[in-house]
Amino acid sequence: MHKFSSKASVSVLCAALGLAVAGCSQINTLKATMAFKDANQLYRGQDFRAAVAKYSETIDLCRGSEPDCTDVKLNPAYFFLGNSYDNQYRPARRGEPANDALLTKAIENYKKAAEVVADPLTKQRAMEYLVAAYGPDKLNEPSEAEPILRRMIELDPSEPSNYTYLSRIYEENGDYEQAEQLLVKARDMKANDPGVYMTLATFYSRQGEFDKSMEALKARAEKEPNNPEAFYTIAQFYWEKAYRDFTLSDGDKMKFVVAGNEAIDKAIQLKSDYPEALTYKGLLLRVQANLEKNPTRQQELVKEAATYSEKAAAVQAKQRAASGGRSGE
16 A cells, blocks of 8 residues: 655645645645644654654645745744754764764754745744854854854844854954954944943953953943942952962052952942852952051951851851742742
8 A cells, every 4th residue: 555745645636636726735735734733742842853754744745846835834844843853963973974964954954944934033043053053062163154143143233142153253263353343343233231241351351351351341330230240240350360360569459459349349239148249258358468568457357358258158058048948838
């Protein structure tokens, strides 16, 4: 007994009944819609192998005799088909033909989704996953990811993450000037987004440009003056510089400690039960004590530092107790 695919059986049925092309198309669309619904259910259940079969069926029925599925309600199946292959790929088994073929098929369908899908969100997701497929955890081919990211920037120039991803590719290739320009562009595109300043600060930190890092962190704090974490991060950077940079004079170290204390005091003022901020207040006071020439003042700073360490431990214990109490309810 011969088996027929859904697409083939519909074609035979249409020919036998002498149905018009439009009627056949409607039948295909109905069957594709049903297959898409089944595929989505399998996808949600993480049965990706079975989902592949159903998404493939959806696309075959939707395409008919055309090269691509152009139905805007059905062609997101390209993305989900790609992602179903992607979810079966295992980086630890890279080099095994069957495993590598899964990623190849995922890329093919991500590209097709980015090309034909009308929904902006699905198109964006397809390109994001495509970039990830070329990333260091998978194919590690950054040159393939670059044109995709540039296309993503063209489609949505106000999305800072696209600039950030592309910047990282240039940074890893040693083109620090171009990497910086992209991050600055991201900042300019979304100047009210605190995240772009943090990304820029982290980049400058990796390049050893402390002053530029601090400029970015302070700009971030200006954008969110009520966020204690913004001031805590500034204090972290100041402590790191004062404590670990042995090329600094004691005078410069003290300047950074003073600036760090100002930032951490602001963080604690905004959130008094902030254990990390309380801990760093103690760390900054200890560095200050090491730089202090007056023995009496030095002992005072050491005692004050211990007080903040105790406060941090007490807050953490209280938070653990509260968390344990909720989980036991």
